[in-house]
Amino acid sequence: MQEGNVIEVEDLTKRFGDFTAVDKISFAVKQGEIFGFLGANGAGKTTAMRMLIGLSKPSSGEAKVAGFDVYRENEQIKNNIGYMSQKFSLYEDLTVKENIRFYAGIYGKSDQFIKEKTSIILKQLHMEEQANNLVVSLPLGWKQKLAFSVAVFHEPRIVFLDEPTGGVDPVTRREFWQMIYKAADKGITVFVTTHYMDEAEYCHRVSIMVDGRIEALDNPAALKKRFNARNMEEVFLKLARGAKRAE
Amino acid sequence: MISVQHISKSYRQGKGQVKALDNISFEVLKGELFGLIGPDGAGKTSLFRILTTLLLADQGIATVDDADVVKEYRHIRQRVGYMPGRFSLYQDLSVEENLQFFATIFNTTVAENYEQIKEIYVQLEPFKKRLAGKLSGGMKQKLALCCALVHRPDVLFLDEPTTGVDAVSRIEFWDILKRLKADGITVLVSTPYMEEAAKCDRVALVQGGKILSTGTPDELLKGFGQKIYAAKAASMLALLEALKQNALVKDAYPFGEYHHVILKEDRLDDLVHSLGMPDLEIMETSPDIEDCFISLMSH
Numbered sequence: 001m002q003e004g005n006v007i008e009v010e011d012l013t014k015r016f017g018d019f020t021a022v023d024k025i026s027f028a029v030k031q032g033e034i035f036g037f038l039g040a041n042g043a044g045k046t047t048a049m050r051m052l053i054g055l056s057k058p059s060s061g062e063a064k065v066a067g068f069d070v071y072r073e074n075e076q077i078k079n080n081i082g083y084m085s086q087k088f089s090l091y092e093d094l095t096v097k098e099n100i101r102f103y104a105g106i107y108g109k110s111d112q113f114i115k116e117k118t119s120i121i122l123k124q125l126h127m128e129e130q131a132n133n134l135v136v137s138l139p140l141g142w143k144q145k146l147a148f149s150v151a152v153f154h155e156p157r158i159v160f161l162d163e164p165t166g167g168v169d170p171v172t173r174r175e176f177w178q179m180i181y182k183a184a185d186k187g188i189t190v191f192v193t194t195h196y197m198d199e200a201e202y203c204h205r206v207s208i209m210v211d212g213r214i215e216a217l218d219n220p221a222a223l224k225k226r227f228n229a230r231n232m233e234e235v236f237l238k239l240a241r242g243a244k245r246a247e
Numbered sequence: 248m249i250s251v252q253h254i255s256k257s258y259r260q261g262k263g264q265v266k267a268l269d270n271i272s273f274e275v276l277k278g279e280l281f282g283l284i285g286p287d288g289a290g291k292t293s294l295f296r297i298l299t300t301l302l303l304a305d306q307g308i309a310t311v312d313d314a315d316v317v318k319e320y321r322h323i324r325q326r327v328g329y330m331p332g333r334f335s336l337y338q339d340l341s342v343e344e345n346l347q348f349f350a351t352i353f354n355t356t357v358a359e360n361y362e363q364i365k366e367i368y369v370q371l372e373p374f375k376k377r378l379a380g381k382l383s384g385g386m387k388q389k390l391a392l393c394c395a396l397v398h399r400p401d402v403l404f405l406d407e408p409t410t411g412v413d414a415v416s417r418i419e420f421w422d423i424l425k426r427l428k429a430d431g432i433t434v435l436v437s438t439p440y441m442e443e444a445a446k447c448d449r450v451a452l453v454q455g456g457k458i459l460s461t462g463t464p465d466e467l468l469k470g471f472g473q474k475i476y477a478a479k480a481a482s483m484l485a486l487l488e489a490l491k492q493n494a495l496v497k498d499a500y501p502f503g504e505y506h507h508v509i510l511k512e513d514r515l516d517d518l519v520h521s522l523g524m525p526d527l528e529i530m531e532t533s534p535d536i537e538d539c540f541i542s543l544m545s546h
Contacts, residue, residue: 040413041384086411137260140287166411167439169286169454170537171544174500181484195413196440198503202483220504231503233414240415 001064006031006158006189007052012061014047021047023212024061029205031157034180034190036200039209040240045193046162048209052191053160054078066157079107082151085162089147092136096127099135100150107154121149141172148179152188159183161192165199177202197233206232208239215239248402248433249275249298254307256293267293268304269456275435275449280428282447283437284536290456291437292332295406298435299329312401325353328395332406334387338380342371342390345379346397353398363430364393367423385416392423403427405436409443421446441537452540459543467539473497474513477505477532480524489522500541507538 001008007029014022022044029035039045050056052065054074063070066080090099097118104114122128125145135143144164152159161180165173177199184190184204192203200206200220207217216223216239220232229235256268268290275281283291296302298311300320308315314322336345346368350357361368367389374382379390388408395403405424409417421443424434428448436447444450445464452459452467460467478499480486487506490499495518498509508529510518519529 040415041411137263163411167287169289169544170441170541171500172286177501178484178487185484195411197414201503202501236414237418240413243415 008064010062013059015059025214032187034184034203036203036206037193043209044212082156082159084147084151086166090135097131103150141168158189200232248277250310252308254304266456279448280434282450284444285453289453327402328400329404330391330395336379343375349394350397402433444536471534476508478529481526
């Protein structure tokens, strides 16, 4: 891998029968970068992400994540990344503390480490009083902030966030992005998908997938310039409207 | 067409109670496209379930098409179309079968009302033999809308039809709603995407079971009543922290490419001076519905 890169992808492809979900995508992500991974529904984002986190074997092409090969070293990849999604991130019938303990335990962290870091995190989230409450009782925004903290608890090199802010109120959504910025500042690479186009502006670089291919990849300012657009929503619409694939 | 007066609803949760709706009142006029704008947990779904006669309120009165949601629920069920937030069609029936099923329940046929759904259904027709469970997200959403429309309702209740849907499909969906409105159908639609408020005739901003504000999108923007600045610098994180710590700043938060800044008093020059950032770019901008929401939330 090239110095400073934590993800390197070359001609990565995934076919299901005669359907090519991901069609020869190539890109690299640098350490500490906030990388926005956009695309219309059905463009192939989820399939691509599943290959990168070691849950799905590519049909062809190469990819290395945190220095490990997606074909042969997917277990090592899982140890070096964090993952959170909008749909499932925490066990609702466990308490806040139990969720932290459970995830940290899976990653093999010591009791001492878990104990110390749990109190730091609860303090940062202002959730000390809720530590022993069931997650089901938390408002969505709190859940998502907690889920992010849990996803980076074991100090992974990369965290994958799949629509982390869907349905979250505008104030909490912004607090969530401040957590992302701080994580990136500490050197954690953030790979994020979103349907909120204002959030695309918060990313260092953005890729836009159309029909299984990456049609554009650059920083938001350069993309806006290239597509003569006022904002990222216009860039996205210009590209995604060209999609041929019926979802 | 829809009248909601002092509706409240609580749920039991463990030992405590959660107030899903807290004394909500508003009206929707005939033929209006009315938006309930708010995040998850605002109470939108509870309200839809009460208005479609699927859930009883603890307190308050609501009517739909002049019929009481409790006493005259039969009338309401005949006259409304409801598209719940969760995909509610039969996954193991085909596209065509789902549509026929919903038409039959309302004692009508697809043929009789084909005009009503035609524009949307033509996109689904190539897949009419496919099982509903095998459709993509956008297609499922269009089928659900057809099923809610097949009996020619007067009022349409759409609970978060665009959640998790990409920006292109969202725009298409709002175009469909505009056409339904032109056909005279009253539409109550909820969404967590603030920018979609602009597409409604009137909206209510909802949060934590309460209505923060009601009005036309323009009225809400005019009601913002504060000057708002857009600021940018090379390090956006450093800029945000500097703004938040500055005594002249009332509020500052990221907003797309810029940070939005609201000052305690109109002393922009003093702010620029005290920040002392050579690469700072700052200019006045106009508020957006999301700015209104943020401002109302912090009150």
